[in-house]
Amino acid sequence: MMDGAAVEAAVGEKDAGNDAFVTKGFSGWNNKPRLDTHVGGVTSYHNAAVKRCNNLLKPRLAFRSHNESEDSANRGNFLELVKLLAEQNEKIKRIIVNSIIEEIGGDVFCLLVDESADVSDKEQMAVVLRYVNNRGELKERLIGVVHVAETTSTCLKSNIDALFSKYKLSWKQVRGQGYDGASNMRASCKRKDMIRQSQQERVKRAIGSGQISTGTGLNQEQTLERPGDTRWCSHYKTLKSLNSLFPYVIEVLQYVEKDGPNDKKRRQARGLLDYLKDFDFVFHLHMMLMILGHANSLSLCLQRKDQDILEAMSEVKLTKQKFQQIRDDGWESLLQTIYSFCEEHSIPKLDMEEEYIDRHKPRKKSNRTNYQHYRWNCLNSVIDLLLIEFNDRFGQTNSSLLTYMAALRPKDSFGDFKLESIMELAKLYPDDFDQEQLKDLAHELPIYIDNIKADERFSNLNSITALAKLMVDTNKHQAFPLVYKLLKLVLVLPVATTSVERCFSAMKIVKTILHNRIGNTFMNDCIICFVEPAFVATISDNVVIDRFQKMKNRNRRMLL
Structure with missing residues (x-):
């Protein structure tokens, strides 16, 4: 079920009781008095663990998941809650969405939007940002799930504007947009048990x-x-x-x-x-x-x-x-x-x-x-x-754009590199490359390609994603800032809206038939926590307490 460290973290500091179950293993199953000694009194180590297990059983939380290994993204409700209790005093102080905005850092990003109906047949719009962080890694992060009254372009635009205003984002940072207007489909397959039995x-x-x-x-x-x-x-x-x-x-x-x-x-x-x-x-x-x-x-x-x-x-x-x-x-x-x-x-x-x-x-x-x-x-x-x-x-215009982009690809030791194509690509971004920067880029590119080809660390790369990350790891993004800026612009272009669709999969877990009265704001908060577990892990109790203290619409303030 779980290891000894997890049990100790869930229950507290180990008391004077026997720790055979969690560290050494128990071999005295045929000796009933030894079991009674281990169980101990009402406040014993064993009974404290049983009480916490019962607390999980009351809301019908499952103990197991499909994968309980250390590197699993979800080890099950019990182990995840134990891990949260054990590590709650070692978190970094940031809040999820604000942390995402900080990670973007005023840089460019792509906007991915999709809509779907929840279990209550309310239209929900999910907004995901695609960007390159300061480590050169391509990220797609959910920043909000918003209820929309209708799915017209005007309504969606106004809700996106409200979200941008809330998090102090600017349309000037947007370098691409991806939308998926696929309609919701419903299907029903009855008599599944009969099909299984017949098979x-x-x-x-x-x-x-x-x-x-x-x-x-x-x-x-x-x-x-x-x-x-x-x-x-x-x-x-x-x-x-x-x-x-x-x-x-x-x-x-x-x-x-x-x-x-x-x-x-x-x-x-x-x-x-x-x-x-x-x-x-x-x-x-x-x-x-x-x-x-x-x-x-x-x-x-x-x-x-x-x-x-x-x-x-x-x-x-x-x-x-x-x-x-x-x-x-x-x-x-x-x-x-x-x-x-x-x-x-x-x-x-x-x-x-x-x-x-x-x-x-x-x-x-x-x-x-x-x-x-x-x-x-x-x-x-x-x-x-x-x-x-x-x-x-993927017409002629898009084909030309892709031809320009291919000149940046590191495959076959940068065999597709063409200075003219890269310059044409940069000219498509007048907000990012003015005339002076275009001249600087033309001087920077020959030095860049000679430097990169001479470095064996770049010899086996196959994708622009890997190239951008390695440039940051080797600090070449500082030596060739204009080339790196162009790489980021290419990377943030949307390929598909699958990251947004994954948010709707999470929505079906968070908002179910049994929890169909959940409010829009609370659902948005729950989905963000579910989709972005890496950021949840960085939030300390003190940050949450401070945020609660600053909320003006509370009848009572916490005194801690």
Whole structure:
């Protein structure tokens, strides 16, 4: 459960009782009097520990977490509270958001904003700042979760202005903005227990007949995954689980169709069964599995906190090439996969040369074959939309910008370094580089590249993120301040809004159905503490007490 030092910290200084449980181990289990001696009286060391355990049990706090090791970010409620009590007198004196503002230090940053509804269906806006700290490290920090009455641009702007005013931030510091306007989605997967049971029975039969093998990690229990509000890759996982659990889903729907609680449920089950057993469903299932499967790699890449924009754009380019390849040559392999699925699950296959019949309008002539409909109207149309979206977001202007940025990349011993490209990049930031500074930068760059190439510590770098940090570690950011300023401007450009979306994951933990009356201000404070544990660890009791003392809307003041 926990080590001896943690127990002693939780209970206090060790009294005269036996410390075998926490230091030496206890070997006298067969000697009841020795146990009684260890337990002691009401105020004994043992009973004090039991009392504190009971205090955790009363609010139903879990004792364990998934990972209780020393380097775990969350070792569970008990150990985390014990750690807090043990270290409360050794904290550094700073408050979370003020510490973040101090870390920015008046420097430039990028603004990341997203919105989502909480468990009470109230729209919440999360604001994250992306910046480079004084150690050359790229950071993304949450500074607030604000309730918004509506999600119009005017309303969001006014709330961001209020937040900036509160923390004395200026729009002149902003060098990039990232917003994600994805709508909230809701999904429901019923009868999960029946799906699990059906899967277990089929796996047992298959193992008994030798159709599948056994081993560590094989044949694990599965269920339909719910697509998340803030993770597009969760939709890919949902389709994957539906594909692998297809026969079990059919069985459950057949049960609901026959023994559902009311006519409405039975009709819904019947309609779903008709569509799930149709070729049209199988085609779209596997088409989206293929498309989202390739997009999933890009999605996972963009979710990395330390991702810089050049690495992200390289992944975008590879994804575009893959989609184009699917459009040109992917039809036959997709159709073969669909036909195999239909044969396995006894679903009628369609002849691609026959006329297409719309299942919603079966009597109306379509004047096109199945091949024309499914390849050109479905597959190619979806991929064309994706490619258009990629090209719109990464057009000629953005491509030129990325070309300029690539000249700073340290990969292959700064093989992409081009002075002209870097100067063009600096000209895009007139607020940061005036004419005199541009001239100074032109003189500084040749000296910089000669110096960096001669230093073996910079020979194996692959990203701008690593380059900026190493420049600070070696004090070269002071020798080449203009180059370092340009590196920071490139680093703060937003790659994705995944850090903001993680805040909404925290919101679902902080504000639950059982705690749906939590106020907006209190929820904001709780979420910041949950998302930024490193800053929470730096706050001392004295800072909290002083802040409480200065609050004017308190009826009584603390006398400590």
